Amino acid sequence: MIVDLHSHSNCSDGQLTPEQLLSEASKAGIELFSITDHDTLAAYRQIGTAIPEKLTLLPGIELSCTWRKMTIHLVGLNVEPESQVMADAEQAQGLARAERFEKIIHRLKKIGLSIDNDQLIANAGQCPGRPHIAKYLLETGQVNSERHAFDKYLGQGKTGDVKECWPNMDKAIRWITESGGVAVLAHPLKYGLTRTKLMELALEFRESGGKAIEVVSGQQNPNQTALLRTVATRFDLLGSVGSDFHRPDQPWARLGRVAPLPKGIAPVWSLFS
Ligand code: AMP
Ligand code: MN
Ligand code: MN
Ligand code: MN
Numbered sequence: 001m002i003v004d005l006h007s008h009s010n011c012s013d014g015q016l017t018p019e020q021l022l023s024e025a026s027k028a029g030i031e032l033f034s035i036t037d038h039d040t041l042a043a044y045r046q047i048g049t050a051i052p053e054k055l056t057l058l059p060g061i062e063l064s065c066t067w068r069k070m071t072i073h074l075v076g077l078n079v080e081p082e083s084q085v086m087a088d089a090e091q092a093q094g095l096a097r098a099e100r101f102e103k104i105i106h107r108l109k110k111i112g113l114s115i116d117n118d119q120l121i122a123n124a125g126q127c128p129g130r131p132h133i134a135k136y137l138l139e140t141g142q143v144n145s146e147r148h149a150f151d152k153y154l155g156q157g158k159t160g161d162v163k164e165c166w167p168n169m170d171k172a173i174r175w176i177t178e179s180g181g182v183a184v185l186a187h188p189l190k191y192g193l194t195r196t197k198l199m200e201l202a203l204e205f206r207e208s209g210g211k212a213i214e215v216v217s218g219q220q221n222p223n224q225t226a227l228l229r230t231v232a233t234r235f236d237l238l239g240s241v242g243s244d245f246h247r248p249d250q251p252w253a254r255l256g257r258v259a260p261l262p263k264g265i266a267p268v269w270s271l272f273s
Pocket of ligand 3: 062073186187
């Protein structure tokens, strides 16, 4: 069975509409799928009941939060989009995003970048984030690529890395759990943690009520999968898989192109069937 439990639509920083995303997921042969936009469930309000045959859609969201002053991401799977808890979470995260967006712009202008606030805010839509700023900097010739924008201005530890707006990990786990969902630690190798710190994160995540970890996230090498398998086993976490698809021109994150879970790891989706 092809499973992909991490993807983005244009309700956050993805390129495809929710309907297009479902159609592409179906074409890729995905049978169990989740749209996990950053801090919003708007895609689920747009889709309604128009879901392709043979595809099971699990409601999901990717929440930004902090752990030890670092921003990390949690995927909430099987949350209830209509719940009051999720409405509260979406509202709080939306406010945090807007406030953070303005702070990032302010900081970047202070170091000499040229930004038209109104234009950038208007282009950013409902879920303003760093990718919108990267795109703007590229379009205005201030960087050579979006990647360059992250490396120089927006990535972890850079001027535009504003994280004090996000709730802590405990709170994000509570939102997910209280709305009937399961908290999954997203792309654990993207935070640049040492092995020791990664173990500490997994332990605290588990102790706070987290249940699963992305053992497979996009394209990764066998050593990376082996490390994440060890983390899952050591902390008794279920395994999830996700491409983190954003758009068709990123070959490292293609819909449904994810390795199967390694042997001995219980799939998080066993909870939903
Ligand atoms: P934000 O939600 O504002 O924190 O932005 C995070 C998003 O930026 C991630 O979900 C990715 O889609 C994108 N992103 C993160 N790092 C990079 C990078 N180095 N190059 C391009 N895009 C990135
Ligand atoms: Mn993203
Ligand atoms: Mn993420
Ligand atoms: Mn993501």
